[in-house]
Amino acid sequence: MSAAVAEALLDELRRVSRGEVIAGLPLAPRTSVRVGGPARFFVKPRDAEALVAVLRICAQEEVPWHPLGGGANTVVGDKGVEGVVLRLGPDFASERVEELGDQVMVTLGAGAPGARFLALAKEQRCVGVASWGGGIPGTVGGWTAMNAGTPLGSMSDHLEAGEIATPSGLSWLSAGELHLGYRQCELPRGAILTRARCRIRRGTDAERGQEERAVKADLEKRRMTQPLTQPNSGSVFVNPPNNFAGRLIEEAGLKGTRRGGAQISARHANFIVNAGDATAHDVVELIALARRAVENATGIVLQPEVRLVGTFSPPLPPELEEHHQLPVLLPAPQVPEVAP
Ligand SMILES: Cc1cc2nc3c(=O)[nH]c(=O)nc-3n(C[C@H](O)[C@H](O)[C@H](O)COP(=O)(O)OP(=O)(O)OC[C@H]3O[C@@H](n4cnc5c(N)ncnc54)[C@H](O)[C@@H]3O)c2cc1C
Numbered sequence: 001m002s003a004a005v006a007e008a009l010l011d012e013l014r015r016v017s018r019g020e021v022i023a024g025l026p027l028a029p030r031t032s033v034r035v036g037g038p039a040r041f042f043v044k045p046r047d048a049e050a051l052v053a054v055l056r057i058c059a060q061e062e063v064p065w066h067p068l069g070g071g072a073n074t075v076v077g078d079k080g081v082e083g084v085v086l087r088l089g090p091d092f093a094s095e096r097v098e099e100l101g102d103q104v105m106v107t108l109g110a111g112a113p114g115a116r117f118l119a120l121a122k123e124q125r126c127v128g129v130a131s132w133g134g135g136i137p138g139t140v141g142g143w144t145a146m147n148a149g150t151p152l153g154s155m156s157d158h159l160e161a162g163e164i165a166t167p168s169g170l171s172w173l174s175a176g177e178l179h180l181g182y183r184q185c186e187l188p189r190g191a192i193l194t195r196a197r198c199r200i201r202r203g204t205d206a207e208r209g210q211e212e213r214a215v216k217a218d219l220e221k222r223r224m225t226q227p228l229t230q231p232n233s234g235s236v237f238v239n240p241p242n243n244f245a246g247r248l249i250e251e252a253g254l255k256g257t258r259r260g261g262a263q264i265s266a267r268h269a270n271f272i273v274n275a276g277d278a279t280a281h282d283v284v285e286l287i288a289l290a291r292r293a294v295e296n297a298t299g300i301v302l303q304p305e306v307r308l309v310g311t312f313s314p315p316l317p318p319e320l321e322e323h324h325q326l327p328v329l330l331p332a333p334q335v336p337e338v339a340p
Contacts (some may be wrong), residue, residue, distance in 0.1 A: 002195030008301045009334065010041065013290055014264075018046035019089055020194055027076045027085065032137060033233040033272070034150030035262075035280045036076025036310065039085035047091045051165045056332065058084055059167040062328035066309060067192045070113070073234050078280045083327040086148060087111075088141060092194060095120065099111035102202045104158065110193040114148065117198070127211050128153065134215040135222045137234075141193040141203070146305075147180040150218075156180035158198035163254035164191040168333040172197075183238050183305050190328040227265040230273035237302040245294075245302050246270035251291040259285040280312060290319045301304030 001009075006023065014021045025042035028034045041063070047050040058065045064083035068074065092111030097104060097120070104124045108117055112330035114136055123128040136143070144162055147155050159175040164187065179186040186231035187193065203211065222228065249255070249269035256266040258275070262280030265271040270288050291302050304323045308316060316324055 008061065009057075012061075013041060013043055013054060013084070014052060016045075016057055017043050020044040020051045025079060025085075027068070030087070031071030031074050031076055031233065033075060033229060033278075033283065034231040035078070035283055037080025037280075039081050041084045042087065042171070044087050044089040046089070048165060048170055051086070051088070051192060051194065052167070052169055053088065053308075054084070055165060055167040055330075059330050059332035064146045064329040065190070066325070066327040067141065067145075068139055068309075069110075069139035069145070072137040072142065073146055073305065074084050074309050075233055075313035076309070077310040077316075079313045081216065081310035081327060083329075086192060087326075088139070088192075088194070094133050094195070097124065100199075103339075104200050104202065105197060106200060107195055108140045110139060110279060112140045114138050114140055114143045116140070117143070124159045124200065124276075125202055125208065126200040127207045128201055129198075130211050130215045130338055132157075133189075135219050140196050142179075142229050144180075144193050144196045144212055145185050145187060146183055147185050154180070155185075155196075155198075155329050156187045157202055160199050161197045161303075162187075162193050163195035163197075164188065165194050166191050167330055170194065183244065190330040193270050200282050216327060219319045225268055227271050227273045230265070230275065231275045232265070233306045235270045235305050236272050236290070238305045240300050240302065243300065243339055244270070246301060248294045248298060248302065249290045252290070252297050254290055254293055255288065257289065259289070261288050264290065264327075281314065284308070284312060284316060284320065288320060291319065 019270045022042045024038045024090050028036050045054050067086050088111030090107040094109040118130050118133050132150045136148050161172050161174050163172050222246040239245050246269045254264050255269045257264045261276050261278035262282035263273050263275045265273050295301050307325045309325045
């Protein structure tokens with residue numbers, strides 16, 4: 001893309017997004033592991049209509065896009081992300097609460113912190129969300145796209161429907177259509193979640209007290225067992241059936257192993273920490289090493305939970321390529337011509 005074309009595109013993105021548009025914005029500070037290069041174009045659309053308009057421009061101009069939430073499960077490649085990185089701003093933090101007897105339906109903007117879902121459930125004297133959601137960073141959009149959770153529950157226990165934006169407009173998909181599974185959600189290609197409608201249940205005083213104590217204990221356990229004082233992107237691999245990725249990596253003798261500035265946490269082997277000056281390449285080397293070592297030792301092939309996003313240099317090893325999340329480009333919708 002020539003400088004003049006990029007400049008014209010920036011102007012157009014600024015006009016339709018009515019929000020922040022920055023060329024070359026570093027993404028490392030926008031991810032929890034703090035590695036990776038810049039976004040070619042970083043766009044924070046003002047509201048859902050502006051988001052659709054941005055997607056239309058991207059489709060028309062053939063510029064791919066990538067939705068970034070809180071970056072808590074994302075490793076951005078050292079060369080950054082070509083195209084438009086979309087981050088939902090404060091206008092995507094709307095809230096609506098509907099009473100349904102002993103249940104409550106909450107509709108949350110996808111840009112809201114997941115913690116806001118917890119707070120809202122507490123305000124509404126509901127139980128369930130806190131039992132799994134305490135201590136999980138990220139946005140409501142990221143929680144839904146990843147079906148965030150723990151063995152005690154996940155977004156799929158509550159999600160009724162998700163609103164998505166595509167170049168064709170906004171629409172709602174039922175939870176059934178989104179097929180939430182273990183750390184996954186089948187969004188239509190290129191779709192961006194803009195709202196999540198979730199059902200939560202009112203709890204008795206006793207239930208709420210019990211949940212509060214369990215949450216405190218869980219947060220304390222996380223503090224003791226996870227490397228929360230160092231930048232990381234949460235669990236690197238999903239747990240294989242009836243096993244734990246962390247245990248397998250530890251048994252392969254890799255706890256504390258370093259590559260450049262990245263390290264397999266000495267505290268929890270399914271976490272890779274940025275020990276100061278890690279690059280995405282360092283992190284990827286450790287992901288590949290852990291995968292190979294566990295496969296050699298046990299025959300189990302660990303599947304990454306983290307999203308490997310954008311351009312990696314050197315390129316991702318072939319065995320990780322299928323987990324590579326490249327920005328998406330969809331054809332522009334056919335807009336019917338308006339009669340003169
Ligand atoms: C210390 C720590 C502890 C963690 N503990 C847990 C845990 O217990 N359980 C758990 O499940 N996870 C855990 N995680 C991982 C992380 O918090 C979750 O995966 C969370 O859902 C990521 O949300 P995010 O907004 O940061 O998503 P991001 O990392 O920004 O994005 C993750 C994926 O979601 C997509 N996405 C984000 N927003 C949207 C949107 N609006 N529309 C469409 N797609 C979108 C992205 O494209 C990407 O594919 C932990 C992470 C850390 C750092």
